[in-house]
Amino acid sequence: KSNILFFYPAIMGNQKNHINLLKAFEILSRNYKLSYKLLLTIDKNDLANQNLRTIPNIIYLGKINYIDILNIYKSVDFVLFPSTCESYGLPLLEAKINKLKIIASDMKFVYDICTPYKVFNPFDPQDIFNILDEIVNP
Numbered sequence: 001k002s003n004i005l006f007f008y009p010a011i012m013g014n015q016k017n018h019i020n021l022l023k024a025f026e027i028l029s030r031n032y033k034l035s036y037k038l039l040l041t042i043d044k045n046d047l048a049n050q051n052l053r054t055i056p057n058i059i060y061l062g063k064i065n066y067i068d069i070l071n072i073y074k075s076v077d078f079v080l081f082p083s084t085c086e087s088y089g090l091p092l093l094e095a096k097i098n099k100l101k102i103i104a105s106d107m108k109f110v111y112d113i114c115t116p117y118k119v120f121n122p123f124d125p126q127d128i129f130n131i132l133d134e135i136v137n138p
Contacts, residue, residue, distance in 0.1 A: 004036040004136060005076040006103075009069050009091050010083065012046045017082040017105070017122050022052045024128035028136065029056045036136050038080070039072060073098040078135070081105060082122045089113050103131060 010016045018040070025038055037057050044053040044060040073079075079095035081104040092113040095102045104110045105122035118134070121127040 002035070004078070006036065006038045006078045006080050006132075007072055007076040008038065008080040008082070009041045009072075009094075010081075011063075012042050015083055015085040017084050018042060018047070019049070019052065020122060020125045020128060021080065021082045022047070022055060022058070023125035024132060025058060026052070026055050027125065027129040028132050031133070031137070036132075039076065041069070070094075073100060076100065078103050078117070081110065081116075082120075082128060083107075084122050085109075103135070 008018075008021065010018070012018060028036070037059055039059050039061055041061050041064055043062040047053050073094060078101045079091055081089065081092055081095075081102060083089065083105055084107065086109045089109055092102060092104065092110060096114045101117035102114055103118045103120070104114075104116045106119035107122065110116055110119070118131045120131045
């Protein structure tokens with residue numbers, strides 16, 4: 001209850017942009033230790049970069065079923081969506097239905113589905129960090 005909970009439900013894939021998101025959380029971890037958690041639906045062993053596997057406050061859930069994802073939506077504060085290319089972006093719609101704040105890539109497909117709370121340049125980990133910093137350190 002004392003943590004800000006971020007959630008990114010997505011499988012691994014270049015367009016899903018986990019690497020830049022994790023790089024932003026790496027920067028965040030240098031400044032804030034305990035006030036946030038990021039929940040990811042990937043296995044940390046899927047990451048080629050060993051350093052990204054050990055960033056504090058990242059919880060790797062691995063592949064989980066859809067019912068568990070729907071239950072997680074009930075507990076988190078924000079849905080993150082750093083994807084760079086989507087045909088639809090189902091987590092955006094799910095977050096909207098669950099009335100969650102969405103922090104997403106500043107990409108056209110995002111606006112086709114929802115009105116995000118905050119947006120960032122998905123190709124720039126520093127820009128992603130800047131948005132996260134505004135939330136973790138208001």
